[in-house]
Amino acid sequence: MKNGKISQDGSALIVLIITMIIMGVLGTSMYLLTTTGTFGSLFANKANRALLLAESGIRYDQSALLADGTYTVNLNSGNDQFVINKSTDSGTGVKTTISTGIADASGVWAVRRKLTYVSSGSGGGSGTGAPTAVPTGTIAGGTGNSTGTFTLGNYYGNEGAVKVTGVKGDVDNPYSYPEAYGAPTWTTNPFCQAWLNSGKYLSYDVQLKLSEEHDRAPATWVLGQHYNYDAVVRDWGGNDLLCNDRNHGCTGGDYFSGWANVVYVFNLGGLFRMVGLNPQTTAYGLSFYRTSTLANDGTDEYMRPSTLGENEPAIMLFSRDGGANTGQQSRWLAYMPLSVNNFVVDDEDFLKRWNTLLARVIEAASIKLSASSAPNINVGDQVTGGTGSGTIIKKINDSDGRVVLLLNNVSGSFTSPVTVGGTNYSTYNGWGDAASVPAWQSGILYHVGDWVIYNNVTYQCILEHTSKNSNPGRIRPPNSTYWLQDTPPSFYRSRDNYIWAFYADTDNHQTYNATATDDTRREKDLFPNDLTNFTPPFPLIDVQAWDAANDDFTLVTWAYLNTSADSSLRRLGTGKELNAIIRTNKWTTGSYPTSCSSWSSEIGIVAKGTEAMQYAYDDLAYRVLFGAGSGGGTPSAGYYTY
Secondary structure: OOOOEOOOOOOEEEEEEEEOOOOOOOOOOOOOOOEEEOOOOEEEOHHHHHHHHHHHHHHHHHHHOOOOEEEEEEEOOOOEEEEEEEOOOOOOOEEEEEEEEEOOOOOOOEEEEEEEEEEOOOOOOOOOOOOOOOOHHHHOOOOOOEOOEEEEEEEOOEEEEEEEEEOEOOOOOHHHOOEEEEOOOOOOOOOHHHHHHOOOOOEEEEEEEEEEOOOOOOOOEEEOOOOOOOEEEOOEOOEOEEEOOOOOOEEOOOOOOOEEEEOOOEEEEEEEEEEOOOOOOEEEEEEEEEOOOOOOOOOOHHHOOOOOOOOOOEEEEEEEEOOOOOOOOEEEEEEEEOOHHHOOEOOOOOEOOOEEEEEEEEEEEEEEEOOOOOOOOOOOOEEEEOOEEEEEEEEEEOOOOOEEEEEEEEEOOOOOOEEEOOEEEOEOOOOOOOOOOOEOOOOOOOOOOOEEEEOOEEEEEOOOOOOHHHOOOOOOOOOOOOEEEOOOOOOEEEEEEEEEEEEEOOOOEOOOOOOOOOOOEOOOOOOOOOOOOOOOOOOOOOHHHOOHHHOOOEEOOOOEEOOOOOOOOEEEOOHHHOOOEEEEOOOOOOOOOOOHHHOOOEEEEEEEOOOHHHEEEEEEEEEEOEOOOOOOOOEOOOEEEO
16 A cells, blocks of 8 residues: 555555635636735635635644534634534544635635545554554564564555565574564454454454565576575586576586576465464464575475475465474465466566465354255354354355354354254264263273273274173273274364465456456455545455456465374365365464453564565455454454555
8 A cells, every 4th residue: 555644653644635616707817826824814815715724624623633523613703714524434543524615705715625534543443344544564663563674665666565674583594594573553452352242253354465576687507606696506516507597406417517406485474363472473374485495595494395396486374383483483284386377476486566465264163064055054043952052154165065164152062963043954973073081990881882081092982792701791991802993073163263365466367257266356456545435355255156246366275284283284165165275273262361452463474584575565454254243143344454
């Protein structure tokens, strides 16, 4: 978003739209527009007097931040006046006024100016109406809310962006894993109320635009010298060969006895589920990612999938696990490879400017049904079973096609079958949390189907035995053939994050259609200066309803998972969101403090690797999906934008 602030700290964004309305007939005479005077008494010909009166109204309104209503201020004994009208529908943080200056009581001359005042506040509030808009510079300055330095300025053709200008670690020492991350500063954390209204589940969309600048090396081969321009040369047999392109290393023929590998990395993106702001910060991250297999490229070895090709770009979901500030606390969870056909990298796999990344995280309890279709179950319905109840906030499908109901505002304990709208639905075991399993006791009579824990391993009884060798009616400890090592089945999970990712760029890719995962989509340009009548674009919440009219993003389909970094990872989705949903319970909000003033920032931006100081960000925006109003299962219409 281009920054129109009037002070260095970005405290206000002022946009003046000037409309002059001249009434009456001037004829052929020309008046010299001169004036002298004070706020209370103006002396001038009528046209200029009206202009100054309107300007007085603007300045008065700007300083007073008027309440809703219309005010008339008379000057010069009632012969001059200006009228200030404050729109009543502007919402928190946005003041829109029309100030009309009238030169005398007859109203022969008038000048009208429309003023839109957008307050920066302190990075958001608890309201859910019109946007609260500030420059992304709330993260700038290297304050207590950032580990590196993010500087507000004109970067890569965009005024009002923030650029990484300082990192933790030594950018000249790639082994130090340089990194910078930051988050908005809240007065009242805007996510907390939604969390409370949703029964302590938190769901939202968060997006930002990202850009980086890279001075590309010429596509040449160099023999017999060390050439270290965005590359690392390895000396084998006394000869060096450097290939400055994006391939997977260059090898010589009989003439050459060495090879070199280009190092050009990028790892820039956003953080969500962010707890704390220190080397122990935990969070999920979503980033554009490219690295090499070389150890000294400044990227974390645990961020580097063995299945991702050398210098191959990707969109990556990762986990920031906390620990020492070496960068090694970050681990990749899932990724999708990128190519020029995705339109966010060029034909050399360099990242294009000002691409959009968007993460959707829906935190929910869940119930898996036996059915693969449940057309009569709708968002907002209540599901019950036993003493359990909850509100359905989304309906998705597991990879096997069976319906999964996502819930918030949950209470009690569910038993099968469950009921929605008066209809009973059978459930599917093998989905849910581990059931409560007792420890083995030698004096207990066990039967087929019973579950026990023995030596920290869970077993199920599979054979009844009453011979004298096992004591009549009693089954031997579960290291015998009468037991099966297994996981107790359940259809209910108490809490997980369900994650979708979307991307877009600043070009238009027609023709729009109903496929969420292809690369036809509308352009996503930088946000305009004036956000008063602007709503940031977000993807449809119901991806299965994707159509050409809403083909604004491309949905990521996850190609690979890293279950060694998170054993709870599962890839879900069918139809229009096939393989596009990640289920994980690594970072959830169940233990968040109930006092909103104690919350962390929840979202942020991150730059990692030797190229970190080339990255810039803008247009950080989010929306709370559920619970922003009085709770329940319907998405919020309220937006918070940055």
